[in-house]
Amino acid sequence: MDILLLNIIVLVYILAVGYLGYRGWRETCNSSDYMVAGRKIHPYVMAMSYGATFISTSAIVGFGGTAGLFGMGLLWLTFLNIFVGIFIAFVVFGKRTRKMGYNLSAMTFPELLARRFDSRFIQYFSGLVIFLGMPMYASVVLIGAARFIETTLAINFDLALLFFSVIIAAYVVLGGLKGVMYTDALQATIMFVGMAFLLLMTYSHLGGIAAAHQALTDLAPLVPANLAAMGHLGWTAMPASGSAWWWTLISSLVLGVGIGVLAMPQLVVRFMTVKSGRELNRAVLIGGVFILMMTGVAFVVGALSNVYFVQHDSVIAIAAASGNSDSIIPVYINRAMPEWFVYVFMLTLLAAAMSTLSSQFHAQGTAVGRDVYETLVGVRGGRSILITRIGIIIAVVVAVILGYLLPPSIIAPGTAIFFGLCAAAFLPMYACALFWKRATRAGAIAGLVTGTFVSLFWLVFVHQKEAVPLGIAKMILGRDVLISAMPWPVVDPIVVALPLAFLVTVAVSLATQPPKAEHVEKCFEGIE
């Protein structure tokens, strides 16, 4: 590999990103521009930005590697990503969110909920959940990107981490959401091209769609005994019902990541960046195809890499990657793809990491600046941009510090914790805000608090994957998890916390006085 050529390609890419960040900065005049991109974003930019924020490096490399290990069952996640994460999100939630956000002049996700329920508590509590929950998720992506720069561009890890953070911080702080979304659209386009080539070349390499799948089906007898014990029945078969892998697949991956996406603050805010429902209609088209090209391709190629490795090295993918599922996709790309594609794919991964991170930093900045600080201090308006910029800088600094400090075992559950928290804390309140006029402030607050704390309790004391590395259960109870009987240690928090939070929201709403009719009318103006 030619390091000089790769460095030049990356430099050109960084310059392009810098230019788009500069355009965002030039076009930012007020806080509406800075936080909701002036509500006039083009549908292509909106859809690509939503998609690129949604899909991080870990969705391609991490989950793609998991598909290499466990097979195509992960496609259930792709289906939910498209059907729930795009279609339902845009058509059912997005249009109402846009309109209600406009009616209430809301500029952040917590602000939308707070104004809908007329509660300052909702705004700063939600802002705190975002600001405290997101840094670990952001540093996972940051560390991944820095490691990637270290290995591919031959730059020292600490330097890479710092350099990368400064570049992102610069265009997020200066360009606001416009800067973030313009650069996202470029990054998403690069990702789309990279993944499309990967799919085409993999299928053509393995003799076409049906032949490639058939070859993968025929590998079922090669499933190692330890994976078979977890329920693995082959790479083109669902795991055995009720097995450990089945529970993980269904509850964590499919429900947690697939449904949880509906209430991710950095995605919801994008619905408020377009000027009408028409833009969302157009964005659905682009978003659906984009996500299919991302996770759909990553999971199919991840699974099919087994066929390539068996044909060429007589070992399955996980063995070819020396037992580390995160290495399956990179090893496969390096071995099976032409050299020019390795450069394209590296740019794809860099783009995926940057687009996710920039939105995380922006969401955290608005959470701490607009939602927590301004709400608690009671200031509004004038200094919004300045305070949010300071918030973004704090978020970047925290992510970098965590990146240096946290051991890998704690970092890994970071993403799961944030996804689970968002779904349980925000989804019941958000769904009721949009669809149920009878929902009350007390109901929303009760659901928010229940979802947050049940989720945290489950993560710390019950769900093995987070409870063991966190070690708090061990410290207090003297054992790894509270309930060791199967399937509880592998049941994702979302399965318990989300329905409970929904129930509490509805029950408390029904038990309290209905909200004022005129306020509800204002919220729902123009919404059938």
Added chain:
Amino acid sequence: MEIFELSRFGGTMLGINDPWILGVYLLSVLSALLCVGYGLVNWNRGGEKEPEEIRDEVSWEKGETSMEEKELGL
């Protein structure tokens, strides 16, 4: 997991035996096509309220700018 026997239909489809996996493979593609179809059918719908919203937005932006000028002394 077998809900029906694919071999009765003359062997496997797309090289996948498990109907749950074959089903989700097709569902993923179909859901993307649903997005495409929905987008095309509704390409020009939903923008009816746009002119009045833009008018409101312009007056709001003017208010915001004057507020910033007042508070920050810009």
